[in-house]
Amino acid sequence: xxxxxxxxxxxxxxxxxxxxxxxxxxxxxxxxxxxxxxxxxxxxxxxxxxxxxxxxxxxxxxxxxxxxxxxxxxxxxxxxxxxxxxxxxxxxxxxxxxxxxxxxxxxxxxxxxxxxxxxxxxxxxxxxxxxxxxxxxxxxxxxxxxxxxxxxxxxxxxxxxxxxxxxxxxxxxxxxxxxxxxxxxxxxxxxxxxxxxxxxxxxxxxxxxxxxxxxxxxxxxxxxxxxxxxxxxxxxxxxxxxxxxxxxxxxxxxxxxxxxxxxxxxxxxxxxxxxxxxxxxxxxxxxxxxxxxxxxxxxxxxxxxxxxxxxxxxxxxxxxxxxxxxxxxxxxxxxxxxxxxxxxxxxxxxxxxxxxxxxxxxxxxxxxxxxxxxxxxxxxxxxxxxxxxxxxxxxxxxxxxxxxxxxxxxxxxxxxxxxxxxxxxxxxxxxxxxxxxxxxxxxxxxxxxxxxxxxxxxxxxxxxxxxxxxxxxxxxxxx
Amino acid sequence: xxxxxxxxxxxxxxxxxxxxxxxxxxxxxxxxxxxxxxxxxxxxxxxxxxxxxxxxxxxxxxxxxxxxxxxxxxxxxxxxxxxxxxxxxxxxxxxxxxxxxxxxxxxxxxxxxxxxxxxxxxxxxxxxxxxxxxxxxxxxxxxxxxxxxxxxxxxxxxxxxxxxxxxxxxxxxxxxxxxxxxxxxxxxxxxxxxxxxxxxxxxxxxxxxxxxxxxxxxxxxxxxxxxxxxxxxxxxxxxxxxxxxxxxxxxxxxxxxxxxxxxxxxxxxxxxxxxxxxxxxxxxxxxxxxxxxxxxxxxxxxxxxxxxxxxxxxxxxxxxxxx
Numbered sequence: 001x002x003x004x005x006x007x008x009x010x011x012x013x014x015x016x017x018x019x020x021x022x023x024x025x026x027x028x029x030x031x032x033x034x035x036x037x038x039x040x041x042x043x044x045x046x047x048x049x050x051x052x053x054x055x056x057x058x059x060x061x062x063x064x065x066x067x068x069x070x071x072x073x074x075x076x077x078x079x080x081x082x083x084x085x086x087x088x089x090x091x092x093x094x095x096x097x098x099x100x101x102x103x104x105x106x107x108x109x110x111x112x113x114x115x116x117x118x119x120x121x122x123x124x125x126x127x128x129x130x131x132x133x134x135x136x137x138x139x140x141x142x143x144x145x146x147x148x149x150x151x152x153x154x155x156x157x158x159x160x161x162x163x164x165x166x167x168x169x170x171x172x173x174x175x176x177x178x179x180x181x182x183x184x185x186x187x188x189x190x191x192x193x194x195x196x197x198x199x200x201x202x203x204x205x206x207x208x209x210x211x212x213x214x215x216x217x218x219x220x221x222x223x224x225x226x227x228x229x230x231x232x233x234x235x236x237x238x239x240x241x242x243x244x245x246x247x248x249x250x251x252x253x254x255x256x257x258x259x260x261x262x263x264x265x266x267x268x269x270x271x272x273x274x275x276x277x278x279x280x281x282x283x284x285x286x287x288x289x290x291x292x293x294x295x296x297x298x299x300x301x302x303x304x305x306x307x308x309x310x311x312x313x314x315x316x317x318x319x320x321x322x323x324x325x326x327x328x329x330x331x332x333x334x335x336x337x338x339x340x341x342x343x344x345x346x347x348x349x350x351x352x353x354x355x356x357x358x359x360x361x362x363x364x365x366x367x368x369x370x371x372x373x374x375x376x377x378x379x380x381x382x383x384x385x386x387x388x389x390x391x392x393x394x395x396x397x398x399x400x401x402x403x404x405x406x407x408x409x410x411x412x413x414x415x416x417x418x419x420x421x422x423x424x425x426x427x428x429x430x431x432x433x434x435x436x437x438x439x440x441x442x443x444x445x446x447x448x449x450x451x452x453x454x455x456x457x458x459x460x461x462x463x464x465x466x467x468x469x470x471x472x473x474x475x476x477x478x479x
Numbered sequence: 480x481x482x483x484x485x486x487x488x489x490x491x492x493x494x495x496x497x498x499x500x501x502x503x504x505x506x507x508x509x510x511x512x513x514x515x516x517x518x519x520x521x522x523x524x525x526x527x528x529x530x531x532x533x534x535x536x537x538x539x540x541x542x543x544x545x546x547x548x549x550x551x552x553x554x555x556x557x558x559x560x561x562x563x564x565x566x567x568x569x570x571x572x573x574x575x576x577x578x579x580x581x582x583x584x585x586x587x588x589x590x591x592x593x594x595x596x597x598x599x600x601x602x603x604x605x606x607x608x609x610x611x612x613x614x615x616x617x618x619x620x621x622x623x624x625x626x627x628x629x630x631x632x633x634x635x636x637x638x639x640x641x642x643x644x645x646x647x648x649x650x651x652x653x654x655x656x657x658x659x660x661x662x663x664x665x666x667x668x669x670x671x672x673x674x675x676x677x678x679x680x681x682x683x684x685x686x687x688x689x690x691x692x693x694x695x696x697x698x699x700x701x702x703x704x705x706x707x708x709x710x711x712x713x714x715x716x717x718x719x720x721x722x723x724x725x726x727x728x729x730x731x732x733x734x735x736x737x738x739x740x741x742x743x744x745x746x747x748x749x750x751x752x753x754x755x756x757x758x759x760x761x762x763x764x765x766x767x768x769x770x771x772x773x774x775x776x777x778x779x780x781x782x783x784x785x786x787x788x789x790x791x792x793x794x795x796x797x798x799x800x801x802x
Contacts, residue, residue, distance in 0.1 A: 038687075049524055053519075053524075054496075054520070061496060061512075064512060064516040064517075068694040069695075073695075262684075291573070291574070292574055292577050293577070295577070297573045
């Protein structure tokens, strides 16, 4: 009975104002935060209040309740479910023995995850030494003892998988591993048959305990460190050069791009109209107040409409820049709602419009298709710009932002800067994003400095962070 | 309706999750355990519920049912782009103010007639207080009405995602403290905190501040069993075998790749149609002719038509009717 019922029964007011349940809840909130849920202090208080109403006894009700308060989107619901299951999953080590003892007491009280069993459990563990517990094979008591030791060892601070052994060691030490090992050694030394057998049983049970501890540490690692490692990895990816990315990171990058785009879109999609302070719109004020004889009860102020930017993107898709182009297109199309319209063009040796392909299928698939169409040939900037002038220059207006992404390396062909000159006169602005570092611009066949005078902005862009900044500037400027 | 109930009755009815479940059922709403838990917790923590989910799963219906079960008045505010304070909270009755000034113009001389100077006249006027900016001239809109309801109310803020971001920010004061500030009058506190439900179809992401103040309930499509219960409660005259076939068919449809999968409300409509047509067994021809009740896009209907025989066959099997 030591495991089950310990928490429910013990009314020890350790937490002060909150119910005794607050300790496991607090630790769960910590786990939820590590899993990536943003739980504010206020929500934590709400959760504690709600748990007071529903109690800990029904796991499904508890899950529903906490889910209502802590998880606010469907993504967060998934995260929450995962964290909840992981945290409140019964320790297998304790469960096996408990099920044998009392099959009815499953999943209910006292099973508050790695830490749940409260003060009394510790007492039962602390009363006997580890050796005695192992010999008596009191698994439930061992499990609580182990959890207590884990808590003392500060298991919730585990962050990296390299710390696994460290924490396992610490827990075992705290449980008194040394003395048990000494006992076993002593038995071996004694040499008689009975002592040897005892030593052997003790040894094998110790092995089981080791496994259990390792398991516990692993579970806590997933629980407390997953969000952290994930975040760390994302930070890393955001500032990694896109051309150096490994294939296995691509999926994660796509998700990241979408997240960043969503954030930008939310920021810039909202204020389309801005009030001009203090300028009365006389005509609309009169109209609005006609109902009460033209006496201006309600004033209407002049407003400024903010145009969404119209964007034309010219992407170099030849070998050197292809990866970057893919991400730029992905980003822009994820931004759809914040832009008025996007027309996209891909070029290498020559230029074609690819808007339609990109609108019909997800960017990931579209890019390979575009590559097939245009070929992986070497780039010819002059030729491509001439294609653009023939086909689409007439659609460029003074509201169009032209984004050109490329390394400006035309393999010593005519750069046709005259076309870019005309383009800069027609368009609102030209922004050139170059994935190469500034130091190599103008070297070899790079025509960057010849194009630069016609561009409003020329900037290095080779990581996701650069991309975000560049696009944010484009949107900002439109406001 | 409200007066008939002794105060405190709603509290008693809300004292356990099961009671909520039964109560909602008595109002004709079959709630899943999550929904009942949400209503229970919302009532005890006095927090608004933000209900999200696809169209037609009963988000609005939930608020209506809670209101009818607790015999509280339901105050509904439909959100749309451009909704502002004057339409959501209160407005001054300008016309009435104007009319009254005209009528009272003659009386003014009798009030200040004998005062010799301007300062005296002003003092006399001041002694009347703010006549024109008082409750009589206030036109309460849904939010204010909900706060002023003496016995409490159910406030339904429908499709909050359609409103502007500014309006969302404006709601925060009401949602967290159940009070609003009216500059001319002062702060109005709720007499009894209303039970607030917000619904959203997630056409845009709501702000974190709003979400933090709410319980978040996601209503998805119900499973087969729950859907059968819902239909049985909404269309009680339906035959049990037919019900099984209907539900099985709709559940299969939801698994297809459609532009808009049928919701519970569409299933209910379809069940009503079937009852009207005195159907007992689904057949392909009948389903084909009534498919437009379930599916709202031509492309979806076409896509489904091709697989109709298989779907109907499976539905009949599930309903225990031989093929």
